[in-house]
Amino acid sequence: MRINEFTAVSTSRVLLVPYEARHVLTYHAWMEDPAIQEATASERLTLEEEYENQQSWRTAHDKLTFIVCHPLSSTPLIFSEKGSLSVLAGEVDSPDRMVGDINFFLYPYDSDGSDNSTDDDGLCGEVDIMIANPNDRGKGVGRAAALAFLHYIFSHLPLILNEYHTPNDHQKENIRPDSKGGSRLKQLMVKIKADNTHSINLFKSLGFQQDGEVNYFGEVKLTLTEFDAFREENVVPEGYVELVYQQQPPN
Structure with a gap:
């Protein structure tokens, strides 16, 4: 998705x-690890294929991706050309600061026929997270x-859903709050290897x-549907702020 391209x-x-x-390059090195391939149910790709994937994920209308990095700590903020607080790409996310990735996939909700109903207006959002370096695991980084x-x-969410429906235009003025055909996020879902108790917990x-139960691929499926309860129980993360991800220094 392009919604987070500069965020x-x-x-x-x-x-x-x-x-x-x-x-x-760093992501590809992570994915060369057979253990990570197994944990993420991923196939080994060439470096060229990895670059192609990165470009595909950037323009995809149904996948939102971030790279997880160490916190800013003492890294100074800068001001963008429009006066917004910014961080400089390549400094705050250098290879030694990269930790993993986190993704959000959107697709039509499928009730699996459990209630003999259809939900043409529903979407499922699948979340997955990968902390690549074992030294960064078990320290609360994933959470x-x-x-x-x-x-x-x-x-x-309105902007994300709008880009899902109109992949070539995600600007705020083009949000369609009354749009049909998959406009509602009905469920969040994760699939985790059954032996990955840390991620399950x-x-x-x-x-x-x-x-x-555990599926054919040895995965456990967990879902979240009570979004209001989630937001009430989980306050805004400490220090949460959205910054401009600035590709080049100001002129």
Whole structure:
């Protein structure tokens, strides 16, 4: 998606930046690890294919992606040409500061025929998160990234849904609040390997509930439908601020 193309999300625990070509070499190195391939149900790609994926994900109307980085800490902010607080691409997200990625996939909601009903106006949003470096796991980074990411999604949901329906135009003035045909987010969902108890417990702590048994691929599905309750129970992450992700220094 393009909605976050120039946006960085900063909290006291984590920094999220849009996935750009500068990140591909590090991302590709992560994905060379067989353990990460298995955990993320991913196939090994060539570096060229990884660059193609990055470009595809940037323009896709149904996938929102951020790279997870270490928090800004003492990194100075700058002012963009329009006077907004900004961070400089390539500095706050250098390879040594990159931690993983977090994604949001949108597609039509499928009730699996459980209630013999159809929901032509419903969407499912699948979330996945990957913390690549083992040294960064078990320290609350994944939870901090998930909270910041979900807060961003709920804060910009009309724009996100509008881009899903009108992939070539995501500007605010073109939001269609009364649009039909998949305009409602009905469910959030994660699929996690059954032996990844840390990630399962993370999402359960956020209010996700297990839906069914372990599937054929050894995954557990967890879902969240009570969005209002989630937002009431999970306050705005400490230090949350949206910054301009500035590609080049001001003139």
